[in-house]
Amino acid sequence: MIRRVWRFVGDGKIVLASLLAGFILVGATDITPVEAANKGDVVKVRLGGTQSQTRLVIDLGSSVRGELLSRDTDYDKAVLGLSGVSVNDALSGQGQGLIRSWKLDTTAGMTRLRLDFNGDAKVAKRFLLPPSDGISTYRYVVDVVSVAPQNTTVKPQPIEKAVPPLAPARTELVAEQPRRTKKVIVIDAGHGGHDPGAKGANSWEKDVNLAAARALKTKLEATGRYKVIMTRDTDAYVDKVARVRIARSANADLFISLHSDSGPDANVRGASIYTLSDSGTERAAKNAMNRGDWSLAVQSPDKIVGRILVDLTQRATKNRSATFAELMLDNLDGTTPLLKSSHRQAGFVVLLAADVPAVLLEMGFITNAEDERLLNDSGQRGRMMGQVVKAIDQYFANDVRYASFAMMP
Template identity: 40%
Template structure:
């Protein structure tokens, strides 16, 4: 019995219905092969990876799944004969040679409350399918191995959150520049803590702690917008990040509320109103997106829009990867991922988030953020979120290089 057949026989059962699942709520297959689209709805973020596989005469598409699931199966169409869901894997049995044209991992948006994976398939020759499947099976084995290493590292970090963090699991040797922005400073003290102390001092200690943690991993080059008690204009902070070629920008803050019972961390990414300010501020500060010289204006405009759209998507992806790690280190707000038009989020080409580490108007939050252990625990969580974000970038780039 082949491995692919075994996957389907172990978990398949009659009927096209879908059993209740912890993470996957729906699977839909539409089309006729020219193209065929698979859409997967999930309650939690998914990476959006897809691999072709072949064994004897059996062809399949393998989609790794994050989180616990209830086994289920169903029928497909347009070249997809059946699908089957098991722990860690969503498998599609193919009755003809199809190739992945694109894969999208989309966060909740508008009236769509779920995360989604969208996979478009197109018909190819037998020879082309076999060639791609052979390569994909090697990539799948490598991906699964790296995922196991990442899960082990996360488990160890959860058991000992204050211990030195190991270097993240690496798919490539690429290094990344992370810019850490300690909010406020100098003439701008920020919020005042109920226990005494100022936001500008707390954010600076947090930034220095995160810098030290990140620099223990050779993967990262770390820059600070300030490392002393000085005030830096918002546009200068963004310009610094762009001049340094930042791959990620994190602005650290501590919140305040009218009620002393409000507590917990939250993460902000750019809002729709903030997006409308990007072009104005980019023109005012000469934040030019580097494009190939000589491109027609119409083409340049399209490329610039794509860059800004991708930047927003990656900012949201990082926020969603950061939140589960923050939950391990302390309280978070109910609506934890929020949107706003903060100036430090306006860079057109640098993924950016603003992290509110907690409420200085809440006694427990203030104590936590003013203790060395509490700050290290929170910044260790941020480091794990950063690792997850760049692990995904490594995998995507590895796939692009293989396809190239």
């Protein structure tokens, strides 16, 4: 039999650049904001770009789930459904570049975004950015690209250095793309902002988690082998679903969520690691079967075939997550105390991505005096995160193609 290998195409560069910069920039043209007087959840709408690629950004007061409602072959317009937000009155404005005009209105509980295009164009990418780096709003980003007329050959135009190239949408399936030189690791510091997590005698969980996440980021970047994305790098609250979307939008190779455990018995101490449970697996499958930000790169019009593809991807992801969890426990043993049953399973939201290997590390009990002391000790924190880096190195040393899966004809 012939073994064919396909790769999921990701968009880590754009998302990473947006997260690190803390603002959206398209081309040399400044993004023009449009303020809304009676806007509901919408703070402002911004556009920028050229006749080859245009970006629209909606600043929102809350998280949103996007869904493309129009057909892929509608090159004159696009209609998106935005669940979770509303506008009091219809909002509209003039466009820029490929977007001739836009309109936002809420009907029957769903907000719709309509984009009318200048010439043939399509939505190439859409993703959500959470509040970060002093920015208090969520940002729903829509990238529009020009569509070449059929039966003609269009010579690619050079892109100015100031213009970040649009990454292929996750919905595309291509064969044997060149491997990235660096693996993408998403580090999630649990809790934050108005969600402080568990309380110890002298510290809050959100602060301990962030300190550990920063230490892990520093050690990973020092190797020169990894590109690191933080779901939060300040004391900010990030919605759990948004954390998963950050990992998927970046086409992450690994997702690590850092937490500090708690319990009513102050004598209980030790670290543990969670991977996705069977109940969580079913939730993840339902997410992956739906259109929108969580849909898989491989799609099929046949629901049965589609579910089989999801199950195959999900099974491989669960195996990779379990493998990494065991490597972490092997490396942490001897550096920090472990619970007796240290590898556990749960349906935590941050573990639900069907195509991103993910673990949740409970670094110790903040309600135990000795564990809390170690969690707040910079030297011990560095040793623990150093062992996590060793586990990551071993995980990728197996030379498994984590962003791929095999299909047998």
